[in-house]
Amino acid sequence: MADRGRPRKRRRIPRGVSLGLMVVLGVLLYSFAIDRVGVDLEEAQSETRQAQLRRIVRVLARPELTTTDIGETTISAPVAVPCGAEASGTGTEEGVGTITVEPACADPEATVTVIGEGFEPGADGDITFVPDSEFRVNLDIGAFTADSEGRFAVEVELPERPSENPQEINVVLQSRLGTWRNRVEVWDDTNENGIRDSGVITEDGLEVTVEGLTVDTPAVGLLDSSNLLTQFVTAGEPFEAETGQATGQIAIPLREIEDDGRITVTDIVSDEGTTTISINGPAGTDVSTWRAVVYDASTGSLLDTVALGDIVRLSPRISDTTIVTIDKIVDTVLLALVATTAGLVLAIPLSFVAARNLMRDISTPVINLGLSLIALPVGVGLGLLGLGYLRSVLDVIPDSGWARIVVALVIGYLAYVGTRATFARFGEGSFSKLGAMTAVGVLWIAAIDQLGLALIAGGDALRPVFARWGFIPGLFSTVGEVINLALALAVALTTAGVLVIIASRVGFRLRARLSDGVRKPLAVALMALGGAIWAALVGVVIDWLYFIDNAMYTLWIPAAVGALIGVLLAIRGLRTGEVRTGLSVYYVARTVFNTLRSIEPLVMVIVFVIWVGFGEFAGSLALAVHTAAALAKLYSEQVESISGGPLEAVRATGATRLQQVVYAVVPQIVPPYISFTMYRWDINVRMSTILGFAGGGGIGSILQQNLALGDYRRASVQMLAITIVVATMDWLSARFRERLI
Numbered sequence: 059m060a061d062r063g064r065p066r067k068r069r070r071i072p073r074g075v076s077l078g079l080m081v082v083l084g085v086l087l088y089s090f091a092i093d094r095v096g097v098d099l100e101e102a103q104s105e106t107r108q109a110q111l112r113r114i115v116r117v118l119a120r121p122e123l124t125t126t127d128i129g130e131t132t133i134s135a136p137v138a139v140p141c142g143a144e145a146s147g148t149g150t151e152e153g154v155g156t157i158t159v160e161p162a163c164a165d166p167e168a169t170v171t172v173i174g175e176g177f178e179p180g181a182d183g184d185i186t187f188v189p190d191s192e193f194r195v196n197l198d199i200g201a202f203t204a205d206s207e208g209r210f211a212v213e214v215e216l217p218e219r220p221s222e223n224p225q226e227i228n229v230v231l232q233s234r235l236g237t238w239r240n241r242v243e244v245w246d247d248t249n250e251n252g253i254r255d256s257g258v259i260t261e262d263g264l265e266v267t268v269e270g271l272t273v274d275t276p277a278v279g280l281l282d283s284s285n286l287l288t289q290f291v292t293a294g295e296p297f298e299a300e301t302g303q304a305t306g307q308i309a310i311p312l313r314e315i316e317d318d319g320r321i322t323v324t325d326i327v328s329d330e331g332t333t334t335i336s337i338n339g340p341a342g343t344d345v346s347t348w349r350a351v352v353y354d355a356s357t358g359s360l361l362d363t364v365a366l367g368d369i370v371r372l373s374p375r376i377s378d379t380t381i382v383t384i385d386k387i388v389d390t391v392l393l394a395l396v397a398t399t400a401g402l403v404l405a406i407p408l409s410f411v412a413a414r415n416l417m418r419d420i421s422t423p424v425i426n427l428g429l430s431l432i433a434l435p436v437g438v439g440l441g442l443l444g445l446g447y448l449r450s451v452l453d454v455i456p457d458s459g460w461a462r463i464v465v466a467l468v469i470g471y472l473a474y475v476g477t478r479a480t481f482a483r484f485g486e487g488s489f490s491k492l493g494a495m496t497a498v499g500v501l502w503i504a505a506i507d508q509l510g511l512a513l514i515a516g517g518d519a520l521r522p523v524f525a526r527w528g529f530i531p532g533l534f535s536t537v538g539e540v541i542n543l544a545l546a547l548a549v550a551l552t553t554a555g556v557l558v559i560i561a562s563r564v565g566f567r568l569r570a571r572l573s574d575g576v577r578k579p580l581a582v583a584l585m586a587l588g589g590a591i592w593a594a595l596v597g598v599v600i601d602w603l604y605f606i607d608n609a610m611y612t613l614w615i616p617a618a619v620g621a622l623i624g625v626l627l628a629i630r631g632l633r634t635g636e637v638r639t640g641l642s643v644y645y646v647a648r649t650v651f652n653t654l655r656s657i658e659p660l661v662m663v664i665v666f667v668i669w670v671g672f673g674e675f676a677g678s679l680a681l682a683v684h685t686a687a688a689l690a691k692l693y694s695e696q697v698e699s700i701s702g703g704p705l706e707a708v709r710a711t712g713a714t715r716l717q718q719v720v721y722a723v724v725p726q727i728v729p730p731y732i733s734f735t736m737y738r739w740d741i742n743v744r745m746s747t748i749l750g751f752a753g754g755g756g757i758g759s760i761l762q763q764n765l766a767l768g769d770y771r772r773a774s775v776q777m778l779a780i781t782i783v784v785a786t787m788d789w790l791s792a793r794f795r796e797r798l799i
Contacts (some may be wrong), residue, residue: 114770118777121771123778124374127231130232131151132230134228136225136226137216138225140163140627141163142222143163155175155177158173166218168745172212172227172631174204176208179206182201182204182207185202187214187219235373236373242372243318243370243373246369257369259337263336264366266334266337267332269332270332275294276293278350279302279304282345291310292310293311299360302353303360319340321337321340335493346369349364379775380775382760390757393742393754394681396682400682401682401683404767405689408694409693410697412691420643421636421638422636425478426562426565429449430561431592431624432587434558437558441551452465458515469505470505473498477498498672509538509541513535513537514534517538582625587623589622590618591620594617596620598613624734655691658684659683661751662684664753666679673753673755674754674755675755693727700723700726701726736791743784747780760772761773
């Protein structure tokens with residue numbers, strides 16, 4: 059009887075039995091996994107697979123880093139098919155070798171032997187037959203490889219091409235041109251006129267001839283090495299180009315062109331199947347990489363494109379693949395830099411919102427929360443409407459960079475004076491004179507808006523002046539566009555924040571002045587209204603996504619559900635006096651971060667490609683979103699792990715929450731924030747290399763093309779570049795962290 063009250067001891071499974079069960083379960087799990095994965099080592103050991111593997115690995119081990127041009131040397135031996143014509147059957151090329159055809163005559167489809175002597179050991183090439191015909195045709199009949207003594211003997215079959223005249227058997231020898239110690243020039247007839255054009259402007263200018271083209275009223279546009287249109291002139295009257303690189307541009311008559319020392323077209327003559335373009339500019343200027351586009355002024359259509367000079371290259375040289383790869387790998391690193399910077403700007407403020415130790419103590423009275431829920435969307439709407447009206451008023455200003463700058467400076471000065479007067483009179487941070495503060499705020503918004511427009515106008519105007527360095531003023535244009543976009547968000551959030559502060563103060567006054575019999579029903583009503591507004595906004599988003607187009611399902615039902623949720627929250631909050639809004643914000647932020655982190659940038663970039671088009675911009679946006687979510691999580695976890703002592707000490711002084719963050723939290727998180735940021739840039743460099751597979755630009759775009767085409771030598775160059783850059787970034791980030799942390 060005395061033992062009834064004692065808890066019974068649970069019989070534990072012996073350790074050996076539990077270990078055996080775990081082993082059995084592990085074997086079953088891995089057996090199932092291997093079966094589903096389809097592991098087949100027998101297939102991997104097949105000769106076919108191994109031969110393919112060797113071929114691919116050998117190709118990848120020979121990246122196309124350099125290019126050596128191939129020259130052809132042809133040795134001809136006359137032959138008679140059939141016998142009758144005189145043919146020696148021998149041919150020689152000094153310094154190359156000698157070939158002999160035995161016999162020198164034979165019937166069609168007969169077999170003859172081509173013998174070679176005096177060739178370089180290991181030299182190889184093709185054996186062709188040139189029949190007696192109106193057009194010179196080379197028929198492949200064999201191939202050869204010289205032995206260690208420079209000799210070869212190959213039996214070939216003569217084609218069914220009889221003739222009374224002698225015909226030829228050729229040995230075509232291919233050889234590499236030049237060595238790195240003795241490089242040779244190789245001429246590329248870019249404009250295909252059969253003349254070696256230097257492409258250098260002389261004291262007498264430069265003439266470019268376009269064969270096979272005659273037009274009554276010609277026009278020419280000059281494209282520089284960056285493919286930018288620098289000039290568009292016509293021999294006739296002005297017209298607008300309908301096609302080609304000059305589409306939408308107005309051609310200027312030659313008679314109106316003045317010689318200002320720049321590269322310009324001075325004359326266009328089109329006659330007897332030839333169009334000649336005369337170009338003038340500083341003597342000695344190399345324009346071989348420039349092009350001229352020829353138009354028909356009567357139709358505005360593009361007729362032809364011609365290079366201003368032939369390209370003369372050295373053999374061997376750095377391959378075009380290597381040059382393109384270097385260019386793309388630079389884009390990739392910069393893409394990662396932009397994405398990391400943008401993600402950093404978003405992640406830092408969000409990390410404090412997602413830190414549990416900072417948010418768990420935040421609570422809001424029910425009536426204040428209800429007013430804030432209403433004020434937040436109303437403030438956003440009022441801010442956007444006000445900014446739109448302000449911009450419509452400012453549209454009267456001329457669209458000129460200088461005009462915008464002057465207006466921005468004038469308005470900015472007035473805003474500065476107004477700000478000083480307002481703070482001096484009413485005390486900094488005082489809201490007792492809301493009208494004055496609002497007026498000053500409007501002035502600052504107008505000044506910033508005009509500054510952004512001035513940067514856009516000025517940057518666009520300076521791009522042609524800077525030519526290939528046009529990215530420098532382009533930065534100002536981009537900053538101006540960012541200012542204009544960010545201004546709308548800033549105004550909306552600022553207006554919402556001001557209204558929330560006002561609503562909070564109104565809530566505190568209502569709580570102090572109203573009795574419980576009035577305050578509690580009012581709090582429930584406000585929470586119901588706030589919940590209905592936010593639920594209706596969610597319904598609008600759902601309607602935008604799924605095109606439901608039914609107000610009952612997207613407006614009224616969500617509003618009713620939101621109002622009910624608001625009432626329930628109000629009733630629960632009235633029991634305790636406050637609602638723990640901090641933890642609610644914390645859980646929402648964490649959920650958003652985890653959702654965004656779960657979506658790979660390779661998937662995100664597909665959406666951004668549709669929005670902004672193919673290229674590095676789409677890739678940087680995808681990486682920026684993922685970076686912001688990842689860094690915000692890492693940053694917030696670092697905030698949660700800080701020492702609580704400094705925070706409690708600063709809080710004990712009566713400091714505000716912002717002061718607590720600045721003086722107690724920030725000093726403890728700066729070193730790990732730097733470490734996480736550098737590590738994330740390293741990750742972004744690696745991730746950006748594959749975004750090109752989905753249209754995100756960077757080196758991944760050309761890597762994907764080469765892999766799809768099976769050009770593994772070129773793909774190997776991109777793989778090598780990725781490896782070098784990733785290893786370098788890893789080393790640099792490690793060194794940087796060692797110095798700063």
